[in-house]
Amino acid sequence: MSASAAPILSVRNLSKAYPLRAWWGGKASVFRAVHDVSFDIAPGETLGLVGESGSGKSTIGRAVTMLNPPTAGTVAFEGTDLATLPPRAMRRMRGRIQTVFQDPYAALNPRMSVGAYVAEAFRLHRPGMGAGERRAAVEHLFERVGLDPAFLGRFPHQFSGGQRQRICIARAIALRPSFIVADEPIAALDVSIQAQVVNLLQDLQSELGLSYLFISHDLRMVRYLCHRVAVLWRGRIVELAESDKLYEDPRHPYTQRLLSAVPLPDPVAERARLAAADPHLPPDVQPGDLVEVAPGHWVAGRAIA
Ligand SMILES: Nc1ncnc2c1ncn2[C@@H]1O[C@H](COP(=O)(O)OP(=O)(O)O)[C@@H](O)[C@H]1O
Ligand SMILES: [Mg+2]
Secondary structure, eight states: OOTTSOOSEEEEEEEEEEEEOOOTTSOOEEEEEEEEEEEEEOTTOEEEEEOOTTSSHHHHHHHHTTSSOOSEEEEEETTEEGGGSOHHHHHHHHTTEEEEOSOHHHHSOTTSOHHHHHHHHHHHHOTTOOHHHHHHHHHHHHHHTTOOGGGTTSOGGGSOHHHHHHHHHHHHHTTOOSEEEEESTTTTSOHHHHHHHHHHHHHHHHHHTOEEEEEOSOHHHHHHHOSEEEEEETTEEEEEEEHHHHHHSOOSHHHHHHHSSOOOSSHHHHHHHHHHTOOOOOTTOOTTOEEEEETTEEEEGGGGO
């Protein structure tokens, strides 16, 4: 992906701190979940965001969509600083920026037919649309994500996990977004259908010119799907490069250890493996301290030596 195209999303020095409740008699403080993170996403590009559980991936996803705005830094979408948008303009912008979450069942409303759920995007954002037009648009979306429109009167529990994720994707693309945050969109699905959903995301990308921030801990899928990858460690980007570069020539010790073994299927063992990969970086690795070691290949701090 050419770095010269104007980015669709430009994130600068983004930080997010969560307030911690004060201990009895103590002072309130904050937990710094994300520190000074900067990256761009080009039109039509997929940027992967990888890192262990708790490293701040979802926090970044919610900050760039302003679902949970950053405490510092800027998020510019198509050149507009989202923090400066008045509420009405931000609501319009919401149609252009969408999120697909890990658990499609939680995202769906169990008491709403899936057709009504997808149609809700139009009810909320296209009040002028007539019922017939809305129905036709929803049928078209169902076909586009590989579902039979005959099923749009059914309810979420009548679908498989993969089908439910397709329904969520149909709603996400309803308003013709140009950017989608996909936060572990396949992590809850059977391995046998993960590739189908990833292929759907890829097809939609080329048909609709979408850009993605693809959050995942499945390193193989990230390499397959993403043009570039950012590695997050304790709320900081420690390495960012084109996918092949990152996988063939990882420079940061954390990236190297992350890639040194295939993920373990047992989540407890996998957490232990990732914890063992924690390199306890030297104190001179400062936030934002990324050095370009080769064109487009950025690595944090002293670890590049
Ligand atoms: N709403 C919140 N309030 C306080 N702490 C939070 C909140 N959301 C996330 N955190 C903390 O921020 C860190 C990063 O979380 P998260 O972004 O969910 O990581 P990831 O998606 O990489 O697993 C974690 O330590 C988590 O416990
Ligand atoms: Mg998460």
